[in-house]
Amino acid sequence: MxxxxxxxxxxxxxxxxxxxxxxxxxxxxxxxxxxxxxxxxxxxxxxxxxxxxxxxxxxxxxxxxxxxxxxxxxxxxxxxxxxxxxxxxxxxxxxxxxxxxxxxxxxxxxxxxxxxLLAGEYDERDAVVTIRSGAGGVDAADFAEMLLRMYTRWAERRDWTVKVLDTSYAEEAGLKSATFEIKAPYAFGTLSVEAGTHRLVRISPFDNQGRRQTSFAAVEVIPLIEGTDSIDIDENDLKIDVYRSSGPGGQSVNTTDSAVRITHLPTGTVVSMQNEKSQIQNRAAAMRVLESRLLLLKQQEEAAEKKEMAGDIKASWGDQIRSYVLHPYQMVKDLRTEHEVGNTSAVLDGDLDGFIDAGIRWRAQSLLEN
Missing domain, CATH: 1.20.58.410 (Release factor)
Known part of the structure; x- marks a missing residue:
């Protein structure tokens, strides 16, 4: 030594x-x-x-x-x-x-x-995270549920509050999508580096021939809206649907039409909420997430305009950010930072700090170079 x-x-x-x-x-x-x-x-x-x-x-x-x-x-x-x-x-x-x-x-x-390094306009905010299953059928839905568990475990390790706002279950297994809120200082800035497409490679537990399957899930991270934010939404631009909440296999969770789906017609943004006890609570939660998404959309449009004025700058974020390989070898690797870990079980159980820290440092360096 x-x-x-x-x-x-x-x-x-x-x-x-x-x-x-x-x-x-x-x-x-x-x-x-x-x-x-x-x-x-x-x-x-x-x-x-x-x-x-x-x-x-x-x-x-x-x-x-x-x-x-x-x-x-x-x-x-x-x-x-x-x-x-x-x-x-x-x-x-x-x-x-x-x-x-x-x-x-x-x-x-x-x-x-x-x-x-978290100096962005909304970095100090709470975060709203949405996970959606992508290509890969039932394996992708199962992967989406694995990611929900991974982020929940990661937040719990930090004693951060996690509140699931909406879950849409897939027919056979897993989730079509899930939206949850993480309440903690700098939650958005910390988790924003997780936004993008995640890829899973493994022997499918749903394939009776035991073949290897590649599946994808998308992670969206937005800052939670605050009362001081200036986002004006015209009620005439909203389409609001109510329906009955449901759980896995179509089992009734509620005997009333308490679930709410709000569509913002000008942008096509759709938000669904069903995990609160009443229609009023679900509508309020859906409006909060809709406002947050529109706020981020506004920020992205402004950033795109600035980038266009600055000239042709190479994009720093690709869609696919991380691969979780469980077969034929064990490896989780971030494709932006090259950070990799061989203990896949630990990562999927919430041991994400190494990836998130590397992502934040990588982003700060990329912004500096640009």
């Missing part, structure tokens, strides 16, 4: 922390915590529950961010003192512990550094 160059490692940690604190603007962060704390202490805070939840959530996130930065600075000071004492006493065991602590601090800094 190579001997750790402690002075170099400690300088590197301090340099990384300084870079993160400069980007984060710690003084501004402290001011925001103070302001939010004052608003959270207002006696009439819970008169408006939605606003109260928003304020307390923002306060919790910013306090946590400030605390992480402060603790990391303290940990670097502590490990530096640990190294000095271990050298004076010639204690190799303590030096070994210090090397492990340095590695732990480096990983924590890398995680914080990723957040500093």
């Amino acid at each position: 190579a001997e750790t160059d402690f002075p170099t490692e400690l300088r590197s940690l301090r340099s990384t922390l300084t870079r993160i604190t400069d980007v984060t603007d710690v003084d501004k962060l402290r001011d925001e915590v103070a302001e939010l704390s004052e608003r959270a202490a207002a006696p009439d805070l819970w008169d408006d529950q939605a606003n109260a939840q928003k304020i307390t959530s923002q306060l919790s996130h910013k306090q946590s961010e400030l605390e992480r930065l402060t603790k990391l600075a303290g940990r670097i000071d502590d490990v530096e003192l640990m190294v000095e004492m271990a050298h004076e006493e010639g204690d190799q065991e303590v030096l070994s512990d210090a090397a492990q602590e340095i590695e732990s601090i480096r990983k924590a800094l890398a995680s914080l550094e990723i957040v500093t």
Whole structure:
């Protein structure tokens, strides 16, 4: 095992922390915590529950961010003192512990550094994710359900709130589509790199001849709309259908026509909701997702106009972003970043941080180059 160059490692940690604190603007962060704390202490805070939840959530996130930065600075000071004492006493065991602590601090800094790369207009928002099965028949529907489980497990590992808004089950197995909401600071910015086409290669469990099957699923990620966003929707542009919710195999989930499908006629955007208890709740949830999709569409149109004005710039995002190969070998590989993992079970069980971090860094570098 190579001997750790402690002075170099400690300088590197301090340099990384300084870079993160400069980007984060710690003084501004402290001011925001103070302001939010004052608003959270207002006696009439819970008169408006939605606003109260928003304020307390923002306060919790910013306090946590400030605390992480402060603790990391303290940990670097502590490990530096640990190294000095271990050298004076010639204690190799303590030096070994210090090397492990340095590695732990480096990983924590890398995680914080990723957040500093999320500077898009809507990156701080909650995310609405839709998964749709593509080519590949029943295997594609099963793959869509596998992806839903993968993202749910990933969010749960972070203690992020996941709420399934709509599920459309396939006839034999799996899902035609599923839409879910992830509530957490920077959920959209973090998950936006997952948008695109995902490919699965495996021996099909639905093929009685045991043949290899390739199937596809599409992942869409949009930021959740907020009350301050300016999206005007003309009621005359909407077609609203109500129908009875259903579960796997057509089993009735509701005895009333509570499910809602809203079509935005000018753009052809369709949103369906059935997982809330009432038609009113499903309509409200559908409108929120419709507004979010139209907001993102507006942003994409503006970006396309800017790109056209700037000239012919090579597109940085392809449709197919990742392959999950379960046969004849085991490998999950991102086609943009070249990040790959041989433990496919771990990835499909929610171990996605390596892929997402690599994707965020790749996107930031691509934007820099363009």
